[in-house]
Amino acid sequence: MRALPRRVRITEVGMRDGLQMEPLVVATERKIEIGLALIEAGVRDIEATSFVSTTAVPQLADAAAVIAGLKGRGATLRALVPNANGARRAAAAQVDRMIVFMSASESHHRKNVRRSIAESLAGLEEIATVARGAGVALGGIVSTAFGCPYEGNVPLAAVARIVEAYAQVGMDEVSLGDTTGMATPPIVAAVVGGLRAQFPALPFALHFHNTRALGLVNVMQGLELGIDRYESSIGGLGGCPFAPGATGNVCTEDLLNMLNELGIETGMDLDRLIRVARDVERLLGRPLPGQLMRSGARLAPAQAAT
Amino acid sequence: MRALPRRVRITEVGMRDGLQMEPLVVATERKIEIGLALIEAGVRDIEATSFVSTTAVPQLADAAAVIAGLKGRGATLRALVPNANGARRAAAAQVDRMIVFMSASESHHRKNVRRSIAESLAGLEEIATVARGAGVALGGIVSTAFGCPYEGNVPLAAVARIVEAYAQVGMDEVSLGDTTGMATPPIVAAVVGGLRAQFPALPFALHFHNTRALGLVNVMQGLELGIDRYESSIGGLGGCPFAPGATGNVCTEDLLNMLNELGIETGMDLDRLIRVARDVERLLGRPLPGQLMRSGARLAPAQAAT
Numbered sequence: 001m002r003a004l005p006r007r008v009r010i011t012e013v014g015m016r017d018g019l020q021m022e023p024l025v026v027a028t029e030r031k032i033e034i035g036l037a038l039i040e041a042g043v044r045d046i047e048a049t050s051f052v053s054t055t056a057v058p059q060l061a062d063a064a065a066v067i068a069g070l071k072g073r074g075a076t077l078r079a080l081v082p083n084a085n086g087a088r089r090a091a092a093a094q095v096d097r098m099i100v101f102m103s104a105s106e107s108h109h110r111k112n113v114r115r116s117i118a119e120s121l122a123g124l125e126e127i128a129t130v131a132r133g134a135g136v137a138l139g140g141i142v143s144t145a146f147g148c149p150y151e152g153n154v155p156l157a158a159v160a161r162i163v164e165a166y167a168q169v170g171m172d173e174v175s176l177g178d179t180t181g182m183a184t185p186p187i188v189a190a191v192v193g194g195l196r197a198q199f200p201a202l203p204f205a206l207h208f209h210n211t212r213a214l215g216l217v218n219v220m221q222g223l224e225l226g227i228d229r230y231e232s233s234i235g236g237l238g239g240c241p242f243a244p245g246a247t248g249n250v251c252t253e254d255l256l257n258m259l260n261e262l263g264i265e266t267g268m269d270l271d272r273l274i275r276v277a278r279d280v281e282r283l284l285g286r287p288l289p290g291q292l293m294r295s296g297a298r299l300a301p302a303q304a305a306t
Numbered sequence: 307m308r309a310l311p312r313r314v315r316i317t318e319v320g321m322r323d324g325l326q327m328e329p330l331v332v333a334t335e336r337k338i339e340i341g342l343a344l345i346e347a348g349v350r351d352i353e354a355t356s357f358v359s360t361t362a363v364p365q366l367a368d369a370a371a372v373i374a375g376l377k378g379r380g381a382t383l384r385a386l387v388p389n390a391n392g393a394r395r396a397a398a399a400q401v402d403r404m405i406v407f408m409s410a411s412e413s414h415h416r417k418n419v420r421r422s423i424a425e426s427l428a429g430l431e432e433i434a435t436v437a438r439g440a441g442v443a444l445g446g447i448v449s450t451a452f453g454c455p456y457e458g459n460v461p462l463a464a465v466a467r468i469v470e471a472y473a474q475v476g477m478d479e480v481s482l483g484d485t486t487g488m489a490t491p492p493i494v495a496a497v498v499g500g501l502r503a504q505f506p507a508l509p510f511a512l513h514f515h516n517t518r519a520l521g522l523v524n525v526m527q528g529l530e531l532g533i534d535r536y537e538s539s540i541g542g543l544g545g546c547p548f549a550p551g552a553t554g555n556v557c558t559e560d561l562l563n564m565l566n567e568l569g570i571e572t573g574m575d576l577d578r579l580i581r582v583a584r585d586v587e588r589l590l591g592r593p594l595p596g597q598l599m600r601s602g603a604r605l606a607p608a609q610a611a612t
Contacts, residue, residue, distance in 0.1 A: 152609030182604040184567035185526070212604060213560040213597040214567075216523050220491070254519040261490035261520075291519040298488040298518060303458030 005228035007265040011175075011205065012038055012252055013047040014280070015066070016080060018237030020050060020059050022284060028062040030283060032069035037276045038234065039074045042268035043252075046070065047099065047231070050080035051089045064093040078139070082113060084126040091134035098131050099175075100124065100166070101141040104159045105148030108179065112143070121165050128169035139173045140166040141207070146191060147182025156194040163199055173203045175231060178218065181211020181248070185221040192225050205229035208250045210236065210289070215250035216258055223262070230255065235277040235288035251290040253277050257297060270297055311534035313571040317481075317511065318344050318558055319353040320586070321372070322386060324543030326356060326365050328590060334368040336589060338375035343582045344540065345381045348574035349558075352376070353384040353405065353537070357392035370399040384445070388419060390432040397440035404437050405481075406430065406472070407447040410465045411454035414485065418449070427471050434475035445479045446472040447513070452497060453488025462500040469505055479509045481537060484524065487517020487554070491527040498531050511535035514556045516542065516595070521556035522564055529568070536561065541583040541594035557596040559583050563603060576603055 015035060019026055035046060048070055054061035067077055071094060078097040081087040090098050102120050103109035109117050131138040142162045148154050159176070166174050176191065188206070195204060206222045206229070208215045219230055236251030253273045259266055270292070277293040297304070321341060325332055341352060354376055360367035373383055377400060384403040387393040396404050408426050409415035415423050437444040448468045454460050465482070472480050482497065494512070501510060512528045512535070514521045525536055542557030559579045565572055576598070583599040603610070 147604055152605050181601065184564075184604070186568065211597060211601045212563060213522055213557065214564060216519055217526050217564065220523050220526060251519065257518060258490070258520060258523065262492065291517065295487065295517045298453055298490070299458050 004223045004262060004264060005226060008223070008228045008230060008259055009045060010043070010252060010255060010259075010266055010268065011045040011047055011078070011229070011231040012043045012234060013207070013231050013249065014233035014235065014237040014252070016047040016050050016060070016078075017249055018233050018235075020057055021238060022059060024284060025059050026283065028065045028069070031062070031066050034234075034276065034280060034283075035066070035070040035075075036073060037279065038273075039070070041272035041276055042266070043075060043273075044267065045076045045078070047078040047080070048095075050082075051086035051093070052080065052082050064089065067093040067095055080141075081127060083123055084130055087127045087130035091130055091136055095136060097137045097139055098127070099139050099141060100127055101143060101177075102162050103143040103148070103179070104154045104162055105144045105151045107150040108144045108148045111150075117162070121162075124165055124169050132170075138169070138171050139175065140171050141175045141177050142166075143177040143179045144182075145176040146178045146184075146187050147180070149180045149182070156191060159191060160195060160198055163195055163202070167199060167202055171202075173205060173229070175205040175207050175229075178206075178208040181209035181214070183208055183218045184214060185217060188218050188221045189225060192222065192227060203229065205231060207231035210248040210250055215248070216255065219250065219255060219258070223264070234273070235280050235290040235293065237280065237284075237288055248289050251277075251288075251292070253292040254290055257292050261298070310529045310568060310570060311532060314529070314534045314536060314565055315351060316349070316558060316561060316565075316572055316574065317351040317353055317384070317535070317537040318349045318540060319513070319537050319555065320539035320541065320543040320558070322353045322356050322366070322384075323555055324539050324541075326363055327544060328365060330590060331365050332589065334371045334375070337368070337372050340540075340582065340586060340589075341372070341376040341381075342379060343585065344579075345376070345379055347578035347582055348572070349381060349579075350573065351382045351384070353386070354401075356386035356388075357395040357399075358386065358388050370395065373399040373401055386447075387433060389429060390436055393433045393436035397436055397442055401442060403443045403445055404433070405445050405447060406433055406477075407449055407483075408468050409449040409454070409485070410460045410468055411450045411457045413456040414450045414454045417456075423468070427468075430471055430475050438476075444475070444477050445481065446477050447481045447483050448472075449483040449485045450488075451482040452484045452490075452493050453486070455486045455488070462497060465497060466501060466504055469501055469508070473505060473508055477508075479511060479535070481511040481513050481535075484512075484514040487515035487520070489514055489524045490520060491523060494524050494527045495531060498528065498533065509535065511537060513537035516554040516556055521554070522561065525556065525561060525564070529570070540579070541586050541596040541599065543586065543590075543594055554595050557583075557594075557598070559598045560596055563598050567604070
C-alpha cells in the first residue's frame, strides 16, 4: 500500500445535499436533532443548509433557524450561497463558512442556476466582499469537475478556470464535485494532479457520488494522491436534483468504515453514526443506499477487542 | 497509478451464487437464456450451477440440464461439487470445470456443509479422483478467506491450510471468497501476499462481496497486486444464504465498467451486459443492487466516440 494520509476530515453534506431534494420537507427541529446527533458522533464539519431561494427550495427555507440551532455546538457550519443576497442572509445567520458553487461545464451550470458561467464568475467578487465584510470564511465547489452528463468529459482548463477565479477572491479551499458520478480513478488522478500543478498552495476537497459504484474507489484514489478532505452524506442521502439518473452521494458511515479499516483517523464514531443514519432513514420513510447501517462493522466489538 | 493487469478474466457466478438463494425457482429454459445472453455479451467463464443436494437446493435441481443447454456455446462452464457424488453427477453432465468449496473458518464451514474442515479435507482426494478420471479440470474456493462472521479475523494459516490441500490434489486455480464482505484493502494485501509467498506458482482469483461497500475497492487492491481473475454476479445477484447480514456479490456490469474505465481488457460488452442484468431483474421481479443498469456508462456513445 502507498502512504495514505494519517488523518482525514469528512464534511457531512446530507443536511444540505440530501434534504434539499427530499419530497418531504423535514421540520426544522428534526434537522437540528440530526445535526446535533452528527456532532455527537464526532462530525466536526457540517454543510448544514443552503441560502437559496426559499420559494424554489422550500426544503431549506429554514436555513437561518437551522444554523441558529447548531451554532456553537462543536462543528464548523457551512452553508451554500448562490449569490450576494444569499451571502448576506448567510452572514446574518452567522454561518462559519460560505460556499459558492459553479459547474465547470456550461450546460450543467445553466440548467442548475439559469445563468452562464461568465455571469456567475462576474458575481463572485460581490459575494466575497460580503463574506470578508462579515468576517466569514469562503470556499467554493466546482461541480461536474470529473465529467458532465450533458457534455461528457470536461477539460481540465474548464475546471481550472473556476478554481482560478475562486483563488483570486481568496478562497482557502476548493471542493471538486463529481456531480453525477462520472469520476474514475484515472480522471481523479488527472484532474487532481493537473490542478495541484497550477495551484500548489490551495487545498482541495473531493466530493464523489456513487452513481456508478465508484464512490469509494475514487476516495481511495484521492487518498493515494494525498488528499485528506472528503465530503459525504449520512446514509448516502441525496444527489443532484438537476442531473439525469443522478443518485447517491458517497455514504458517510460507509466512508468512515473504510477509513477506519485503513487506519486513518477521523475522530468519528462508526456505531453512533450508523444510529444517526438509521434515524434519518426512519424519518424519511424510505431505504437509504448506505451499506454499513445494514451490515455493521466487519468485527463485532468483542472480536475487535481481541 | 501503479501498473495494473492489461487483461482480466471475469467469472460470472450469478447463475449459481445468485439463483441458488432466490425464493423463485427459475425455469431451466430461462436459465439457459440468461447463460446464452451472458455468452453473447462476451462472458467466457460461467459458474453455471452446483451439483448439491436437489432436495436441499431445489433451485439448482436442474444442474445437468443447464449444463447441457450451455455446453459448447463458447464459454467454460464451471459447477460447484460438494462431494464425490456431486462430482460424479458433474462429470456425467460434462462440465468443463468442477469447483470444490470449503471455508477457512471452522464455524462457517460447519454451518454451511454440516461437516468439519478436517472431514471435508479427507474427502478431497476422492473428488479429485473423479475429476481426473473424467478428464475434467478442478479448482477450489476458500470461503471466509478475509474474515468470518462468527470468528472474526481468519488467520492466514487457516486459509493456507485449505490452499495447501487444494494444491496437493492438483488444482490449477484457487478462488479466495469474501463470503460476507469482510475484506478490506490491507487484509487483501496481507492474504494475497502471504499466499503468494507460500504458493508462488498457483494462480489466485478473487471473489468479493459488497456487503460493506468495499467490493470494487478490494478489486482495485487486487488489481494493484497484479491479480487478473475476478468473480462477480450479473446485477449483483446473490450472496451467501448461510451468513447473517450477507448481501451482494460484486456486480459484474459495475465491475466491467470500472475495468473499462481503467483501460483493462475483458472481451465483454457493457451495454449488452446491462441488458442482461435488466432482463434478470425483470425475471426475478425485484430490484437488484447493480448501479450501471440504472446509470449507464459515464459517456453516451456519441460522447465516447469523440
